Amino acid sequence: MLLVSAIPLVFSVVVVNQILKDTVALGFDKSVEESLSHSVDTHRRYIKARRRAVLLETRLLAHNPALREALSAGEKKKAQAKLEGWIERTSDDHMRAASIEITQVAGEGSERFGTLRVSSSAEIDKKEWRAKVMSARVSAPGEKRFELKITWVVPWALFREYEDLGQVERSFAQLEQSQGALSSVYTQTFMVFSFAMLAITFLAGFFWSRATTGRLRRLAKATALVGRGDLDIQVKVQGQDEIAALTEAFNRMVSELNSAALRLAYLERVSAWQEIARRLAHEIKNPLTPILLAVQQLDHKFEDYIHDPQRYRSLVSDSMEIVGEEVESLRTLVREFSNFARLPKVAPEPADAAAFLRDLVRTNPQFAPHVQGVTAPETVETSLDSTMMRRALINLIENAQQAIDDAGLDTPGSITLSVSDSGEAAIITIEDTGPGIDPAHLPRLFDPYFTTKSEGTGLGLAIVRKIILEHGGDISTESPLSQRGGARFTITLPRAS
Numbered sequence: 001m002l003l004v005s006a007i008p009l010v011f012s013v014v015v016v017n018q019i020l021k022d023t024v025a026l027g028f029d030k031s032v033e034e035s036l037s038h039s040v041d042t043h044r045r046y047i048k049a050r051r052r053a054v055l056l057e058t059r060l061l062a063h064n065p066a067l068r069e070a071l072s073a074g075e076k077k078k079a080q081a082k083l084e085g086w087i088e089r090t091s092d093d094h095m096r097a098a099s100i101e102i103t104q105v106a107g108e109g110s111e112r113f114g115t116l117r118v119s120s121s122a123e124i125d126k127k128e129w130r131a132k133v134m135s136a137r138v139s140a141p142g143e144k145r146f147e148l149k150i151t152w153v154v155p156w157a158l159f160r161e162y163e164d165l166g167q168v169e170r171s172f173a174q175l176e177q178s179q180g181a182l183s184s185v186y187t188q189t190f191m192v193f194s195f196a197m198l199a200i201t202f203l204a205g206f207f208w209s210r211a212t213t214g215r216l217r218r219l220a221k222a223t224a225l226v227g228r229g230d231l232d233i234q235v236k237v238q239g240q241d242e243i244a245a246l247t248e249a250f251n252r253m254v255s256e257l258n259s260a261a262l263r264l265a266y267l268e269r270v271s272a273w274q275e276i277a278r279r280l281a282h283e284i285k286n287p288l289t290p291i292l293l294a295v296q297q298l299d300h301k302f303e304d305y306i307h308d309p310q311r312y313r314s315l316v317s318d319s320m321e322i323v324g325e326e327v328e329s330l331r332t333l334v335r336e337f338s339n340f341a342r343l344p345k346v347a348p349e350p351a352d353a354a355a356f357l358r359d360l361v362r363t364n365p366q367f368a369p370h371v372q373g374v375t376a377p378e379t380v381e382t383s384l385d386s387t388m389m390r391r392a393l394i395n396l397i398e399n400a401q402q403a404i405d406d407a408g409l410d411t412p413g414s415i416t417l418s419v420s421d422s423g424e425a426a427i428i429t430i431e432d433t434g435p436g437i438d439p440a441h442l443p444r445l446f447d448p449y450f451t452t453k454s455e456g457t458g459l460g461l462a463i464v465r466k467i468i469l470e471h472g473g474d475i476s477t478e479s480p481l482s483q484r485g486g487a488r489f490t491i492t493l494p495r496a497s
Contacts, residue, residue: 009194016190036169043162050095054134054152057090057097062136062148071102072140076116083118091120094154098124098131101149102138129153215243219250231258263469266446270466273448277459295323346470348383350496353426354419355379356386360393361417369412370401370432376419382426382493384471392464396430396489399460403434403487425473428491436485442477468493 061067064086070079079102087097099119131153138146215238222235231254237247299316354376361371397415404413416431437445444450446465451458468475472494479487 006198009198013187013191013194016187036165040162040165040169043165047158047162050154054095054132058134058136058148058150061086061150062138068138068140071138071146072144079116080118087118087120091122094158096120096122096129096153098151098153103147105145105147124153128156130156130159212243215247219247222250226254226257231261266465267469270448270462273462292327295320344388346385346388346467348385348471351382351384351386353380353382353384353428353493356384356389357417357419357428360390364394367397367401367415370404370415371397371417372414374417374419377421380419380421380426381496383496384493388467389471392467393430395460395464400430400432400434400487404432407435425495426493428493429488431481431486431488433484433486436480437477437487439479442479445477446475
């Protein structure tokens with residue numbers, strides 16, 4: 001990145017340096033210098049011409065015959081009228097008579113005449129106009145002498161323009177002397193600015209690329225861990241770019257792999273326990289009949305072998321009772337094992353989950369004390385094997401009933417059944433107000449032969465989960481739901497294809 005950025009930068013510095021030299025040389029052309037000097041000189045001559053014009057106008061007014069006659073006759077009003085008319089005629093945008101003052105200085109009647117002052121009718125702003133007083137002698141017939149003073153004003157802008165032109169001329173001369181250094185300064189400034197921008201861009205790109213490659217390294221490391229069998233790894237998602245999308249996809253993939261691996265491991269464990277149950281049933285079933293026949297024969301022959309029949313009979317009766325109970329327990333165990341081993345294959349068909357759950361409650365009146373009804377929309381389409389799913393749901397509801405009854409609650413417990421549609425799956429929920437499940441038991445709740453009941457075999461919930469997994473769904477548990485307890489089983493079933 002640095003190399004790709006530096007090559008055009010070096011080329012641009014060379015080009016800019018040449019352009020600056022040509023531009024500076026063009027700006028300091030001799031014709032420009034001559035034009036500036038000519039402008040300053042022209043402006044100076046114009047100001048001098050205006051000054052001479054003001055002086056000339058003053059002298060012309062002093063020799064005006066009409067004015068001299070009016071002054072000689074002592075007619076102030078006539079002289080004033082002449083002066084006012086003269087002020088209006090001689091004023092323009094670049095020169096203006098602001099006021100006129102005439103004072104008699106010699107001759108007869110000086111006390112009677114006094115001083116005559118005439119001002120321009122136009123408004124004069126001292127900030128915009130510069131004043132200059134011009135004097136002249138007026139000789140009137142009869143040896144009368146008057147002093148004429150005219151206050152002329154010219155625009156300040158005229159002098160400012162002259163000063164600005166002079167400053168420009170001096171600056172131009174100074175720049176002309178240092179034109180070589182000027183182009184060098186501009187070139188160096190451009191180089192410093194360009195290299196600073198290059199450095200900032202490079203640092204920004206460096207840290208940005210490090211952040212990007214860092215995320216890729218974490219993703220590659222997580223991929224290696226997944227390859228070694230770690231399916232619990234999750235990579236933190238940062239940003240909203242393509243790498244973030246890739247990381248999210250990777251996390252989803254690992255989660256799905258983990259879920260699939262857990263399901264597969266669970267099904268493998270269940271299959272293994274099925275084989276164990278099949279073999280155990282075979283091993284236990286064979287001794288049951290010989291044991292029972294032996295006890296019966298002992299019962300029939302006690303008169304032949306016992307000298308004290310009454311006492312021997314009591315002993316045999318007790319033995320028969322004990323053996324009978326044990327045999328019945330063995331038969332119950334064998335029956336549970338056989339049922340677990342002979343679970344039929346699930347054959348799901350399209351069905352309405354809401355209607356199925358309502359029909360289940362209707363055809364099982366033993367649920368009435370606890371199950372009040374079913375909360376569900378009109379239809380929730382899914383795929384299920386009605387026989388196998390009925391067996392699974394009955395098992396869950398009976399477990400909830402037993403938990404409520406064993407808890408000995410002061411108020412009657414209840415079981416809530418509901419069906420909902422998540423858009424991608426049908427959700428069946430079974431929630432009770434019983435004592436709940438110990439959180440330490442939740443991870444093993446669906447393992448075969450795990451039970452907290454004194455008389456349970458631990459196969460009921462294992463059978464339930466196996467049925468649901470073979471439907472392509474899953475089951476989860478939450479407990480306790482409140483401080484008083486309670487448990488919730490949530491079954492997720494796929495939508496009908």
